[in-house]
Amino acid sequence: MTIMDYLNNNMATFLQSLMRHIEIVAISVLIGAFVSIPLGIYLTRHKRLALFVLAFAGTVQTIPGLVMLGFALILFGIGLMPALIVLSIYSILPILRNTYIGISQVDSSYVEAGRGIGMTDFQVLFKVELPLAASSIMSGIRISTVYTVSWATLAGMIGAGGLGDLIWTGLSTYNKTYILAGALPSAILAFVFSGLLGLLQRVLTPKGIRGESA
């Protein structure tokens, strides 16, 4: 049985897995972004805390995905929920780090110019810092997304569904076709997301500073 045969016979299941995979990735990255962008902004205002938090997040990141999933399984049981929790946690670090670095790297004279001409702190953030850091933040989101696409395959292990399901099924039944049917699309998915988010990154980078960063 080739992949094509498999796809022809199981299109509905495959599409369902694909959609579920995309769904898991999207939700995890969105949660990650919602947590890490504000947290990153907060940390730029509390540099000492930042060192600690970033170091902590970095350590968490080094815990193998399987171990994390194992904990999640023990704590939350089987299903979508524990997978989303674990993947959200993983997606936090790249975005957090890029938000923090992006804003920290905004030249302090811009911030001071903003304050000096009468912007509130809020306005300095939204009119100066975030636009100038947008490219860096978007690149964090892109990195997170690509990682999450591949990590999400692990989620199949604890019954969250997605392309991982196919891979695990394949692994447990020694079926190469199933493995490929799960692995190939997830690799392609990573490329596609990366490309799309790259475009978005470019669009969100303010015109006046485009071209400086690829």
Next chain:
Amino acid sequence: MIHFQNVTKRYGEKIVLKNLNLEIRKGEFVVLIGPSGCGKTTTLKMINRLIEPDSGRIFINGEDASKQNAVELRRKIGYVIQQIGLFPNMTVEQNIAIVPKLLKYPKEEWQSIVRSLLKLVDMPYEDYAHKYPSELSGGQQQRIGVLRALAVSPPIVLMDEPFGALDPITRDSLQEEVRRIQKKLKKTIVFVTHDMGEALRMADTIVFMNEGRIVQKAAPEEMLRNPADSIISTFMGRHITSGRQSVPLYAEDFMRTKVLKVPKTSKTLECIELMSRRDVNSLIVIEDDETYFGTVTIEEIKQHGKAGRNISELVSNETITIGRKEDARTALDRLLESAANYLIVLNDDLTVAGIVTRTSTAKALGEALWGEMPA
């Protein structure tokens, strides 16, 4: 308009401003100058409360600045900083319009402000309004920086080394533009620089600071004439060059004081001998009371002189004389117009102070340009 009252600022142990008192009048162009780290920027930023004093008070228009809302205060005070003050993510128009927009001016109003301000510096709206800062030259960026500070027509404008990074020609023209705008719009400007030439050229009043204190506050001419401290003279020496417009120079500044003078009772041979020994071809002849009498040249003596006679019969009084306090410009004009090699500079009591020659002029100019090196 701006009044510092016993203002002190510390960073840790270090006292950055020591009990500063300063009064800035409405419409005055005040330049803060002094060595790096003397507290100029700190002083400036206290006016718009980017930095708060540890003690003392600052009054703006009679109102205690610390009692006003800092953000609102800043919107009423223009602020121009060095080099990269413009936001790179905004066009020229957006940059200029920031404060009007913060103050919720209607669109038509801020647009017309942008147009008229761009006209003020000869940058046509159509050509420049939609450009980004990265597409402008350094000088153009700084012009826009100045315009942004003027957008809501604040009565006070603060500038911190705005032209520090520009080439001399651009800087000159921007200095003139700012001066012109200031005169036209009658702004109170507080301007920080470490370039004495710039200070002399632009200021109504120069405030010279050192180590957190005001060393001298005076009009440029006054500071040039009577620097209160040797550190000010050092600053002057180095920077006097670009202050040429406002630096008053007198004939005495260009003269040489070592000159050969002989009494009119000298004998011809004596004079010839003196001239050949000192390798000069003319002498200044003075009266018994040392007042100026005339000059005598070696040719004159050789042609008409008779041995043993008084020099006085050969003296010419055609050499041009000039008072030591006369304008240097006049002295130079006369020197260049006349065939003579020198002018006689006279003291008030008509005794000879010195002579202005082409060489002494060149030397004085050289010193003005490059200064006497500190020992």
